[in-house]
Amino acid sequence: MKIIKQLFWLFTFSFAGEVLSYLSPVAVPGSVLGMVLMFLALQFNWIKMEQVEEAGEWLTNNMAILFIPAGVGLMTNFGIISSVWWQLLIVVFVSTTLMIALVGVTVQAIIRKAHKKAAQVSETPLSWKGERVVD
Amino acid sequence: MIEELASNPFFGIILSVSLYLIGQRLHKRWPIPLFTPLVFAIIMTIVILLTLNIPYASYFNGGQYINMWITPATVALAIKLKKNIEHLKKNVTAILSGIGIGVIFHTVIIVMLSLLFQFNEELAATLFPKSVTTAIALGVSESLGGIASLTVAVVVFTGVLGAVIGPTLFNWLNVTDPVAQGVAMGSGSHAMGTTKAIEMGDVQGAMSGLSIVLTGIAVVILAPFGLMLIQLFF
Numbered sequence: 618m619k620i621i622k623q624l625f626w627l628f629t630f631s632f633a634g635e636v637l638s639y640l641s642p643v644a645v646p647g648s649v650l651g652m653v654l655m656f657l658a659l660q661f662n663w664i665k666m667e668q669v670e671e672a673g674e675w676l677t678n679n680m681a682i683l684f685i686p687a688g689v690g691l692m693t694n695f696g697i698i699s700s701v702w703w704q705l706l707i708v709v710f711v712s713t714t715l716m717i718a719l720v721g722v723t724v725q726a727i728i729r730k731a732h733k734k735a736a737q738v739s740e741t742p743l744s745w746k747g748e749r750v751v752d
Numbered sequence: 753m754i755e756e757l758a759s760n761p762f763f764g765i766i767l768s769v770s771l772y773l774i775g776q777r778l779h780k781r782w783p784i785p786l787f788t789p790l791v792f793a794i795i796m797t798i799v800i801l802l803t804l805n806i807p808y809a810s811y812f813n814g815g816q817y818i819n820m821w822i823t824p825a826t827v828a829l830a831i832k833l834k835k836n837i838e839h840l841k842k843n844v845t846a847i848l849s850g851i852g853i854g855v856i857f858h859t860v861i862i863v864m865l866s867l868l869f870q871f872n873e874e875l876a877a878t879l880f881p882k883s884v885t886t887a888i889a890l891g892v893s894e895s896l897g898g899i900a901s902l903t904v905a906v907v908v909f910t911g912v913l914g915a916v917i918g919p920t921l922f923n924w925l926n927v928t929d930p931v932a933q934g935v936a937m938g939s940g941s942h943a944m945g946t947t948k949a950i951e952m953g954d955v956q957g958a959m960s961g962l963s964i965v966l967t968g969i970a971v972v973i974l975a976p977f978g979l980m981l982i983q984l985f986f
Contacts, residue, residue, distance in 0.1 A: 634827065635823070646888060655827050656833050674831060676821065676825040677829055677832060684790060684904055684908070685815070687904045694901055697899065704871070709910055710913065712882070716858045720853070723846075724931060725927050728929055731843075
């Protein structure tokens with residue numbers, strides 16, 4: 618019964634997301650809107666974590682299996698793929714490598730800069746009022 | 753007779769799940785990318801359907817019952833986001849700007865390469881959401897007019913590739929910060945990158961899981977601009 622109640626909430630938010638997506642003027646997937654609604658509901662305690670946790674984590678932890686039918690749909694697109702397969706491989710290889718590298722380097726640089734600043738602030742002597750002098 | 757039985761919903765469900773489970777066993781013994789359960793199940797299902805001459809529509813009679821769980825699973829990603837929100841608050845500027853810059857840069861790369869290879873609008877739309885988790889990528893690809901099944905294939909390939917090359921890239925570029933590693937894995941190669949990130953450490957795993965969701969949201973927000981770029985150039 619517990620699992621049924623939890624799935625009920627997940628399905629309700631799924632449908633609410635689809636309804637919003639249908640009404641929205643820009644193309645946003647209903648599933649993502651459902652996720653945002655669910656996050657807001659959890660954040661503002663409209664629903665409690667225990668009311669969705671088990672079924673939800675079971676789904677997210679086993680997500681990969683859900684994509685088999687969609688992936689098998691490739692067999693209906695062999696025509697397109699056979700003409701561009703090596704270009705697709707290059708696009709995926711180049712874009713994935715650069716994306717991981719760029720995000721890794723950027724995030725590390727910003728974190729280090731923030732730490733450096735924090736260290737500088739704590740080393741700055743206090744002014745006579747007891748406030749830190751920061752320019 | 754085969755076609756009639758294959759149209760029974762249980763056929764598609766049993767075929768998919770059994771191949772996935774076989775893939776899991778193979779991957780445990782021989783952890784090579786080809787045996788990643790999802791990759792193995794997709795390839796073998798296609799091989800079996802083609803060999804037995806079963807149309808995709810018959811298989812999808814069962815497949816649709818697996819497919820329909822994608823939406824509630826995506827909704828459930830909110831639980832992961834909620835659980836990791838503290839990690840986000842601690843490094844909010846670094847994480848959000850890293851993902852934002854990454855997603856914009858990724859879009860530019862896709863558009864440039866698509867122009868170089870003279871892809872059509874449909875293919876560019878298929879590739880645009882490739883670094884995000886399959887559930888979100890599927891939705892974005894469909895709403896932009898891409899080819900859904902090809903998006904799934906490209907997303908899966910991105911994930912497998914990212915999980916393999918991520919650690920090597922971090923070595924080369926001297927990216928040692930665990931937060932930076934996790935965010936890069938999650939935003940560049942979604943759930944499969946996260947599996948690798950979890951092996952690298954707890955912080956990496958949590959950051960990677962969080963970044964899947966944030967990158968997905970960033971791509972959704974950027975999608976209208978992506979569509980504009982695609983319509984402008986193609």
